[in-house]
Amino acid sequence: MNHKHISLAAMLALAVPGSGAVHAAVNPAWTGQGGVIEVSASASRNLQARAVDDGVVRLWIKNSPRFERPLSQALTGGARKAAPLSATLQGGRLALKSPALQVQIDRKTLGFTVLSQDGAQAILRDARVSFQDGGAWTLDYTLSPDEHLLGLGQDNRNGGRLERRGTVRDLWSGQQINSGNVTANYPIPLLISTGTHGHAYGLFVDNTHHMRFDLGASDKNTVSATADGGEADLYLIDGPTVKQVVERYTKLTGRPSLPPLWALGYWQSKCVFWQWSDLDDAEQQLTKRGFPHDVMVIDYSWPEYLNDYVWDKRWCGKDVTPAQKIQNYARQGVRIVMSNSGPMVVKESPTFEPGWKSGVFATDGKGNPVQAGYYHGELLDFTSPNMDAWLYPQVKPLIDSGVAGWWLDLTEPEGDSPQTVYQGGGSAGVHNQYSLLETQWFENAQLKANPNVRPWILTRTGSAGIQRHHASLWTGDTHSDFATLAAHPGEMLSSGLSGITWWTSDSGGFLSGFYQNDQYGAHARLYERWMQLSVFAPITRAHHSGPVMPYEFGAAAEQGCLRYLQLRYKMLPYIYSYAWEASQTGLPITRALALEYPSDPKSLTTPGDEYLFGREMLVAPVLRDGVSRRSVYFPPGKWIDWDYGYEYDGGKTWVVAAPQNHIPVAIKAGAIIPMAPLMRNTSEKxxxxxxxxxxxxxxxxxxxxxxxxxxxxxxxxxxxxxxxxxxxxxxxxxxxxxxxxxxxxxxxxxxxxxxxxxxxxxxxxxxxxxxxxxxxxxxxxxxxxxxxxxxxxxxxxxDSRILPRRIAPLWASVRGGA
Known part of the structure; x- marks a missing residue:
């Protein structure tokens, strides 16, 4: 076998997982399944590369020669069959080739450029990782003028912009309550680019530390991603389409779980139902008025102490127990979902002292518990190996009584300080993945009690990989106004591009009071418009601090909401088919136009206020008050207005009718839409x-x-x-x-x-x-x-005679925009 010898200043080494590196020798055309290529430019500059899939190359860059790290929660478990990876020397560069990509690595600086497999097209250019004191590091690379940037989870600071280029994306879970933004932050470090000349790529950073992506805000031609610690563990994901990037990313981190059918029905929540009679009255009114529904949610008001998982006495009647009430609802086809009021326990709870002795609480590093969250409880530690033994006996009786799912609140976790210490490490590395750890625990608890029943969880944030844990995420405690509604569609699409298929929001907004202090006027219009969006969202749900039922805002809003919620249930065969597709491919049901029309320049630049619901439906929610028409860009093809039958030629922007009780929806010519009969809930028939x-x-x-x-x-x-x-x-x-x-x-x-x-x-x-x-x-x-x-x-x-085209009426302008 022929080898080239490399100087110690730029040693090239080969290694296999778990073995030491073999330095000073390399086969210039080395290839091997499960192999690893290591490059050492100096003792403080090292790179390890492997092809983890045909279209994914992992580059792990360190300032030490030891490539070791804890098991990543982001990635799916089990052994991975690596793709072939070859290495050849080209002067001062090492060229790595996988079945889809070529990576050229500068042997002195470890800077790299990613090319198409044949080397003809640059995909990601002039990238370099630099390390700072204290464990921080920065990745910089050059953007092409025509690249559009997408993904990076849900952003609560940039007004719902789908296009990330020109913004700064701060990846640190936590609520920011501001009008004009969603409130929850989903810190998912997957950046997707439409690429140069339409060759899309993804960059996933397997790191849960606080990261900040400057996406051309400081320098329009540069991405600068800074982490305050953790690993520079990069996954370069080839397209060449955005759709293929999402598919490959979710193969790496896990496909979205297939939900139980009831989770795709309507969720009715409120802050708060104070006792069973409140919930009973609301559910009976929904039934009487014809509103289909599958879920009634009980917020924080139910436990004796926050949270000992014991019903307060006011929920325990003389003639019927909570378990019997839950079972009665189940017989009617209605599921009960419970809020845990956050991952905290007040010291007054009888479960606190045993839990403290068992080591299931986070500490301040000085042997004291950490008080956190809105309800001022002591923060649990879901990295503790004793959590299951302490918590499972508390929740199992509720699961056995028929509780169908859990609403996990405050899961950032809200209020933990930078000094918080978990058994799994400090806050810096645990904070962003805390919600995933808690969600995974409750998923496992449901599965432990009922191994053949699909669980479902609602949580407020999540890191990479949470999509595989039977979870939906919502947008947090949002303002109740049109500016905040307008921020939702773009973040719904960004979440879907980041692997989070199962997204939802508080229809009508959460924060107390009414929009413009007008329950039956302005707020009724807001609630109806928000419900229209929610019907064409992955999960349909309403929640508010105050009146929230769809019949509480006047007859007009009630009838409009009734129509669309009934339509939601008729569409369930269509929706469930896309739920199955998501579980197989990772592709969301709510899709940015760029996902389906990557070669259409206009589809790449639509602002996110319209989207595809599956491939066959184009949805254009109305996001401003007092609007009766709006402009809609129709992607290439022929489109038919679902309500009016008007025909629209694609590749053009049209002004469409959008009266208060109507959300514009167009069907693509060729579409086949399966529909079910109207039903009260998904279990009825x-x-x-x-x-x-x-x-x-x-x-x-x-x-x-x-x-x-x-x-x-x-x-x-x-x-x-x-x-x-x-x-x-x-x-x-x-x-x-x-x-x-x-x-x-x-x-x-x-x-x-x-x-x-x-x-x-x-x-x-x-x-x-x-x-x-x-x-x-x-x-x-x-x-x-x-x-x-x-x-x-x-x-x-x-008949051979073609009927006249149904041409949409033309309007000169749109008052107030979308």
Whole structure:
């Protein structure tokens, strides 16, 4: 074997995990599965590289020669099969090649440039890590003029901007309560760039310390990422599309969990239901008024002490126990989710002293507990190995009584000081991942009690990897005004790009009082507009410090909210199918236009006030008061207004109707939208019949997913995939149904074809079939029985005359914008 010898000033070494480095020798075309390449420029400048996947290269840069660190909570566990990685010397540079990327490393400075695999295109240029005293370090690299920057979790300081370039992103979990911003900060160090000439890439920093990303704010051509400590452990993620970056990132850190179906229904919360009669009255009113709902949430008011997990006496009636109440609700199809009021316990709680002796509380480093949080309790330490033995016996009786999920509040954790000490380390390294650790503990508690029941958690923040722990995140204690509403869509999209599919907010805002002190006017309009956004969000939920029920703001707001919440339940087959897709690919249901239209320049620059709900729906929420129309950019293709039937040519900005009781939603031509019957909750009845709204255009497909909605049986094949196909020509539309099995299929399908020509005849599985034709709405409807066959075909023969296009009215301007 031939080797080149390297001077000690720029030693090149090969190593395998767990072994010492072999210095002064290198094979210039070395490749090996599971291998590691190490470069040592000096004793204080070292680099380790490996290809962890075909499109991901890890560069770990240290100011010491020892590459050791604690197990990362961000990454999925288990052994990883490394991709091939070769190394060749090119003068003063070492060129590493993986199946997708080439990394050129300066052997003296360890600066690096990332190229396409063939070396023809620079992806990330002139990067260099520098170390400062005290463990801090900085990564700098050069931006190209045409790069757009996305991701980095949820930002609570920049007004909901989807485009991160030109901003400073501070990654430190905690609430900042300001009008015009979301309140919670999700510190996820995944930066996504649309890249030079459209070649997207991602940069993930596996570090939970406080980080600050200057994204061209100080120098428009430079990214400067500074960490106050921790590892410069970088993962370079190839695209070449934004979608592929998200897929590869979530393969690395974990796919979003598939939620139980009830979690996708409506959550009704309030600060606070003070006793069962308050909650009973609210739930009965929802039912009486026709509002579908799956979850009633009990806030901080329920425990005897904060938090000993024992019901206060006012919740314990003479004739019925809390467990019986929860079970009664479950029989009606309504789940109870409990708030833990934060990861703190007051000293008055009888559980505090045993917990202190067990070592499950954080300390101030001097042997004292740390008081933290809004309720002034002593902060728990979820890095303690004794947590399970102390806490699980407290929560298990509640889980056994039927509590379906946990609302974990104050999980930053709120109020911990920089001097806080955990068994897992100081606050500097634990703070940002505290919510993940607590969420993981409650997930495990639910699974320990009910191993085959999908748990669900609501928490206020999260670090990289939290998406794999059956969790949804909300935007914190927000202001109740339109400026704050306007910040939400962009941060919802940024969260989705950062792996956080399951995002939600307090519809109407949280902070007490009413917008403009007008419950039935301005606040009613705000609540209705916010609910419209929430219906087309991953999780639909309302919460407020004060009146919050959708019937508490007057008849107009009530009817508008009723319409859209009922629509949400009809859309559940569509939504659940995308939930399954997220669990398989990491792609969120709420999508920035750049995710689906990477080659369209305008889609890359849309400000985040419109988005895709799946691939087939374009949603443009109204984010200002008093607006009855707004401008919407339609991506390439043909689009149909879902309510009015107007046709829009894509690649253009249009002004669309947006009256108070209407959120603009357009359907992409070719879309197939599966719909369920209206129901009171997700447990009431099966999805039968399935109604298929089809907008024929060329050849298109949709795959509907269904399982039992609650167990892990889907991991063993207990599910059904039904593929729908539409093929449209000038004379006919052919629509096909192909079921993978009969485990979760309806007895009937109703096919609704939205046509541009009148039908002449229809066949179902080759036989003439009856149909109806709505000439006004241009919808052909035909029903068919599912029967024993797993394949069905509907063919509609069309009149040769094309119906006139339904052109949208034109408006010259938009008053007040979106």
């Amino acid at each position: 099966p999805w039968d019949p399935i109604t298929l709204d089809v907008f024929p255009f060329g050849t298109s497909h949709f795959t509907m997913y269904k399982d039992d909605g609650k167990s892990f049986g889907y991991q063993k094949g207990e599910s059904t995939l039904t593929k729908f196909t539409s093929v449209a020509s000038a004379r006919a539309v052919k629509f096909g149904i192909e079921e993978s099995n009969k485990k979760f299929t309806p007895k009937r399908y109703i096919v609704r074809l939205h046509l541009n020509s009148a039908p002449k005849a229809v066949t179902v599985d080759g036989a003439a079939a009856k149909f109806t034709w709505d000439a006004k709405d241009r919808v052909l409807t035909v029903e068919l029985a599912s029967g024993a066959s797993r394949r069905h075909a509907v063919v509609a023969m069309l």
